[in-house]
Amino acid sequence: MKSLIIVLALAIASEAFKVPLMRGKSMRVAMREKGVELPYVDPGLKFASPEVQAASGATVEDLIFQGFYYGAISVGTPPQSVPVLFDTGSSNLWIDSVYCNSQACNAHQKFNPQSSSSFRWTNPRQTFKLQYGAGGMTANLGYDTVSVGDISVSDQMIGLSATLGTQPAPFAGIVGLGYPRNSAKGQPTFMDTMMQENLLSYDCVAFYLSSSGAGSEIAFGEVDYSKVRSPISWTPVTVENWWQINTQGLQINGQETGWCQYGCPTMVDTGTPTITMPAQPFYTLMQAIRAQQDNGQFYVPCYAVSSLPTIAFIIGGTPFPVPPSAYVDTSHPSNGNCYLGITRTYLNDLSGQPMWILGDVFLSLYYSVYDRTYNRVGFAYNV
Template identity: 50%
Template sequence: MKCLVAVLVCVVLAEGLVKIPLHKHKSMREALREKGIELPYQDPALKYQPNEFAGSSSMYINNYADTTYFGAITIGTPPQSFQVLFDTGSANLWVDSIYCNTQACNTHKKFNPKQSSTFSGTHQSFYLPYGAGSLYGVFGYDTVNVGGIVINNQEVGLSTNEPGQNFVVAKFDGILGLSYPSISAGGETPVMDNMMSQNLLDANMFAFYLSRGGQQGSVLSFGGVDSSLYQGQIYWTPVTSQTYWQIGVQGFQINGQETGWCSQGCQSIVDTGTSMLTAPGQLLGYIMQAIGAQQNQYGMYMVDCSQVNYLPTLTFVISGVSFPLPPSAYIIQNGYNACSVGITPTYLPSRDGEPLWIFGDVFLREYYSVYDRTNNRVGFAAAA
């Protein structure tokens, strides 16, 4: 059900391997930073008491053109650094590896297990399909550092084949899934579950702040929330299916008028790995009509940029609380006087047959989102 279509369609620049000249006056961290690669900070004292100071961590993650949010993790000993898409809509951790020689792998950094003293291999293979793109790989175990939190014996997928073009232009070297273990390919234990079982967190939760307008400053926090990144209170709603981060939606309004489309219940998957807001396919035409959008020759829905401020506000009612999306949230400026609607259709219902929405980055830029594994609930607060 994973949807990475919008992420990968919008990324147009392929990047090759970066060779970094290391001068004696520059640290490796500085040299990498100049290339846009940020190593996660690790407290040097952690090697003496690796679990003593863990508990919570906030890490800056990259925003590429409001379509992809990714950041640095390290795998292995000594650490090898990779950019991974942090994805609440899937459960597996995988990275490009030296076992893969397709074009998608050859344009990215590859993990070399032979250079890690803590790596142990398995003979278990896997296949992972996404909405766009798929890969084959094998599982291994190694030490993983996410934002200074060190996880021992984390199962890692090493790609062996990435067919097609979808991952060729991706800005990331792999994906770190943050959903429930029940949807993990091969039964791999997700990173979050190992953080929990190894008692690495003060609270078994994580939270996202997604920056907008292509600006940097996005933050992923583990073990707690960052109160400087949201306003007012966090409103909680229960997870309805411990697969994806799936929640119930009781109402959908256009300019304050209830449509009745979710009066019998809708479901939504909260998904940082999908860049758009995704609506049930049978409702898309009505929504576009209300917005006054016209389809162009590429199938994209466009509006007149000068009219954006006059477009309707779309509001979701979740556990009795209204979450409005103003037009500035769902209209995407594509260049000079070209404005598209950041809403795409899905034709799949939820597992219980209710209409399915996907709250992708278009929604999540407006609302700081908190994912609580202890209480199996999702929290939203107005983003700062």
């Protein structure tokens, strides 16, 4: 009986660190279902400077509403529930507030700091702006208690939206999980506050993202080994800005391409839906698989998907295959054609090297762990 109690206690403790995630439908997919194919937007813009983003003409929807997994946090005393996007590709924490009256903010129950006894404004009062393409959002900065599962982070700096130029979305804020160096206005990240308050037994966050969305979760301070079926393979973070790593090789049907023989700077981003490649290898791959182009998006006949090659990324000396069933979207065919979950970028990383992005197409195959203790990223096969 005693051992059973211990097991149950451990199970309860484990569950307390997890937040269930839901998969949102991207605007691109929603429009595709109506027979409209949205034009190509460079995913690398998310990691570009505000000046480059603003000049691009891209919208907020282009950058952050192209596919996402979101879950709930609680803010304030008593707690007010807020659905948020958990994003490893950004670092700020902001939520919709009663100070914002845009269409996007009014679609949600908005956070009201006057209803929270633990809220306080920064002194002196501060604001910040985040650039999302040609649009963006502004927020007032304050402090309050933020909770995930049973973990409560006291005195977390949060942004309360004042303006938000987006279409309504299922989530009402973003929890950025990148490094503090990337945080606007020097706002301490949620992970940094957790670490400073010694709330985590292991300073990490881990994602299980299923392709269907079912069972997806984020775990703080632990690895959920029930969600993996292989050992975790680790690779160091090369730039502590985003979760940037180095890919050592890329294979097509087991044959090395040589594209990453000198290493490929790679962002691991839960907020990007696709696998993103530099333009030159991308077009070589599209030609090899005979993909066709429509409005900047690439597709293949749905009947041909099973004959396409498997792509494998070599990370930390371990190959991580991505079969065509993962990188081609067969759930939303258009006139017998299926669109690819691989696209290209023309932008570089901070060092000026061509950028790669491992987004949700890759991350829905592999459990991913973002480790601040040892500044590394780990991957293991999903169950």
